[in-house]
Amino acid sequence: MNPVTVEVVYRGIYQKSLAQRIGRGIVLAARKEGKVGVSFGRYGDSPERNGIPAKQFAIVADDELELQITMARYEPTIVDITIAVDDTLCKGVESWAWYGTQPINKLLHADGLLLVTSIHSPDTLLQWVHRQPYEYDIAIVKGPASLSGLWVYKDDHTDVRVLGTLSRVAPQLFGMNALEQAILQEWNDNLKVVSAKKAFDRAVTRRVRSEEGNPAPVQDYEKPKYWEMQEGIVVKAIPVGKGFRGEDEGGFQPERNPYFKKYSTRTMRPVVDFDTCVKCTLCWLQCPDSCFDVTPEHLYDANMEACCGCGVCEAVCPVEKCVTMVNETAFIDNTSQYEMWKQDPQAYKGWVQEKISQEKPVEHRSHGFRYRGQYQEEIAAMQKEEEA
Amino acid sequence: MKADTLLIPQETEALISGCEAIAQACRLADVDVITGYPIRPYDTVMQAIAKLISNGDFDAEYIIAESEHSQFEIVKHASAVGARVFVGSSGVGWFYAMEALAVTAGLRMPVVAIVGNRALDDPGAFGVEHNDAMAVRDLGWMLTWVDTAQEALDTALMAWRLAEDRRVLLPIAIGMDGSYLTHSQVLVKVPSQEMVEQFLPPYNRGELQLHPDNPITIAPQVNEDWLIEIRKQSDDAMRRAKTIIPDVYADYHRIFGRGDSPFFEEYMMEDAEVALLGQGTIAMPIKVAIRKLRAEGQKVGLIRLKWLRPFPTAELQAALSNVKAVGVIDRDYSFGSPFHSGVLATELRSALYSLDKRPPVVGFIAGLGGREVTAENVIEMSNITTQVAASGKSDTETHWIGVRG
Numbered sequence: 001m002n003p004v005t006v007e008v009v010y011r012g013i014y015q016k017s018l019a020q021r022i023g024r025g026i027v028l029a030a031r032k033e034g035k036v037g038v039s040f041g042r043y044g045d046s047p048e049r050n051g052i053p054a055k056q057f058a059i060v061a062d063d064e065l066e067l068q069i070t071m072a073r074y075e076p077t078i079v080d081i082t083i084a085v086d087d088t089l090c091k092g093v094e095s096w097a098w099y100g101t102q103p104i105n106k107l108l109h110a111d112g113l114l115l116v117t118s119i120h121s122p123d124t125l126l127q128w129v130h131r132q133p134y135e136y137d138i139a140i141v142k143g144p145a146s147l148s149g150l151w152v153y154k155d156d157h158t159d160v161r162v163l164g165t166l167s168r169v170a171p172q173l174f175g176m177n178a179l180e181q182a183i184l185q186e187w188n189d190n191l192k193v194v195s196a197k198k199a200f201d202r203a204v205t206r207r208v209r210s211e212e213g214n215p216a217p218v219q220d221y222e223k224p225k226y227w228e229m230q231e232g233i234v235v236k237a238i239p240v241g242k243g244f245r246g247e248d249e250g251g252f253q254p255e256r257n258p259y260f261k262k263y264s265t266r267t268m269r270p271v272v273d274f275d276t277c278v279k280c281t282l283c284w285l286q287c288p289d290s291c292f293d294v295t296p297e298h299l300y301d302a303n304m305e306a307c308c309g310c311g312v313c314e315a316v317c318p319v320e321k322c323v324t325m326v327n328e329t330a331f332i333d334n335t336s337q338y339e340m341w342k343q344d345p346q347a348y349k350g351w352v353q354e355k356i357s358q359e360k361p362v363e364h365r366s367h368g369f370r371y372r373g374q375y376q377e378e379i380a381a382m383q384k385e386e387e388a
Numbered sequence: 389m390k391a392d393t394l395l396i397p398q399e400t401e402a403l404i405s406g407c408e409a410i411a412q413a414c415r416l417a418d419v420d421v422i423t424g425y426p427i428r429p430y431d432t433v434m435q436a437i438a439k440l441i442s443n444g445d446f447d448a449e450y451i452i453a454e455s456e457h458s459q460f461e462i463v464k465h466a467s468a469v470g471a472r473v474f475v476g477s478s479g480v481g482w483f484y485a486m487e488a489l490a491v492t493a494g495l496r497m498p499v500v501a502i503v504g505n506r507a508l509d510d511p512g513a514f515g516v517e518h519n520d521a522m523a524v525r526d527l528g529w530m531l532t533w534v535d536t537a538q539e540a541l542d543t544a545l546m547a548w549r550l551a552e553d554r555r556v557l558l559p560i561a562i563g564m565d566g567s568y569l570t571h572s573q574v575l576v577k578v579p580s581q582e583m584v585e586q587f588l589p590p591y592n593r594g595e596l597q598l599h600p601d602n603p604i605t606i607a608p609q610v611n612e613d614w615l616i617e618i619r620k621q622s623d624d625a626m627r628r629a630k631t632i633i634p635d636v637y638a639d640y641h642r643i644f645g646r647g648d649s650p651f652f653e654e655y656m657m658e659d660a661e662v663a664l665l666g667q668g669t670i671a672m673p674i675k676v677a678i679r680k681l682r683a684e685g686q687k688v689g690l691i692r693l694k695w696l697r698p699f700p701t702a703e704l705q706a707a708l709s710n711v712k713a714v715g716v717i718d719r720d721y722s723f724g725s726p727f728h729s730g731v732l733a734t735e736l737r738s739a740l741y742s743l744d745k746r747p748p749v750v751g752f753i754a755g756l757g758g759r760e761v762t763a764e765n766v767i768e769m770s771n772i773t774t775q776v777a778a779s780g781k782s783d784t785e786t787h788w789i790g791v792r793g
Contacts (some may be wrong), residue, residue, distance in 0.1 A: 023573075024403055024573065027403055027573070027575075028403055031401075031403075031575065036574075036575055037574075037575070038572055038573065038574050039403065039572070039573040040405075040567075040571055040572035040573060041571065043429075043514065043515070043566070043567035043571055043758070044514075046428070046514075047428075068672050068675060068676055069676050069763075071568070071572075071669070071672040072565075072568040072669040072670070072672040072673055072760070072761070073568075073760055074567065074758070074760055223792060224792065225792045225793035226791055226792055226793040227793050228793075233510055233511045
């Protein structure tokens, strides 16, 4: 056979260990069937940053000669299987500031396989996954995204559930027997074998037709020639902004890198209730990405192309439920909330209610994002310290 | 099972990166003192060693220094008192240790280091270039490059034996391409402790060991009456190392079945009319390209250089005397050098100069900053070299491959 190339697209830091485990698991299981392989992370992704899309690769071949074709590479140019371990990555991934947002299935070839961990159906995911001119298969590993910290791995068996699904839908990599041996060798855990087998039993694929998927055009980019680049490693700064929507006066909107949208980093986004906003400016001041556009009436509109979903705005907002972080899968596009509100304030109120009522309240998010009221707590603690 | 079969040394297979393979070599060589200071891509070896120690699989003095300078000074001193040592760095970290690197070679300390090859700042970049390790090529460091995680493990074990040999006593730096080798996990055969003990004797500095029972002074200040003689001693040691390397490889091959070609690997060179020469992981796309070119009837071969210091001059002269042209692929640069070549091309031209019938050398610079060198890039370089071979004239142009523009 030809080498089989698998990419695991994951959230930087939060899913690094998960992606590495999947990569190793693929090579170790294939080894049990006498194949050889290599597992490596995309070197340029490191040092990883919270939530930034990153990639791990596993390549399996029949022998060393065949494997050599794929070696000493940063990133394969074409893959047989793309695994997205967080379904919000289906909206596109953007690892580098000069590529713009690129489709999750960019490297996937015709008849390839897109495997996603998600609680949603393929139909829902295909609203976001960019359209391709060819057919391929999609498979779902049912469940929420498994997000951990850098030092703590949440062993919820997502790793072996992905591997178990692969052994069913991509048997050219390895079968269940080989996987079982590999799991016992690597993790010595019978429960993990049970999880892998359950995933194997439940795995189904669905054909994605060429007319399905998000028809939005993909951002284009071109890197400059060496003599076009400024000497002395000098890069021109982006100019400061203008008024709201580029007007000469009224509000403020910073100028942004047209290729670096940042939104593919987001697993949740702020929903802003403009009717309860007290214009305290805290969200605008504290946002680490300057994603808030200041409207002429001094409201703060989180620009969804620039927001990376960190949750600081929710943490600092002093008004109850004025800013609420909502899972990114609840949204189809990056429409301006301010413009929705301007157009029909009543309908917008209903929209906000609908979105924030979906969100289960969490005291501490598992993967490092901030939480509502954190800022007040920190200020109180600092005051106490000062008094002492 | 018969008693003697129990004594057959065994190897186990592990899925590990080049840096993890080096950590395994440290464990197997029972290294006494290791110092670390983090810089990518070398630092993966720090993590791997820390893990081995904390899991109780390995016992060593593991010191995290406050800079690369101290990191390399500490192992130098530990080596003087008779400790087997391991150290490493990358890119500008290696440069920060430069004073310590120079004195380590001058003092004839058998320090074994890895250089996870990385582009020098600025701009900050993590990808491979060989200029970092090459900065010590004139100082008395032995310099070798490996192309797989397996070869990294094997070469490290040979490095301690070679460096600590009483006839040599020179430090060795093992160049490992950042990312491709340091960070990719592949299947590696890890020897048993028994096998390694058959191969690697304990480090014994003899009368040069700094010890209360052996009162000596190391490195007093000297004037012009002394230094050139001391330099000549280092020159002799490097010349002796050249003669000992084949013995070390032969013995390694006897026990482990690997490491049969000491100075360079020859790939499809038997009938080659055009040779490509490079070092490190660049050999992989070169081999893939050569198989494609051979399928089209082109007689192209590869020499993957392993040892840059000592440079295998006579061996390369013999291997290249019958080819019609040599294309040298440098993953390094030497701005303003003869023909604006990379280091390898300049060195090879020099090595071939004394031949009566010498092939023209074509210089290429490729893959800087970790840029992938693809099989297509190699075919382009091979075609240029083939044209030079056909013309029979030397080519003084240095070709930059894969540069936008």
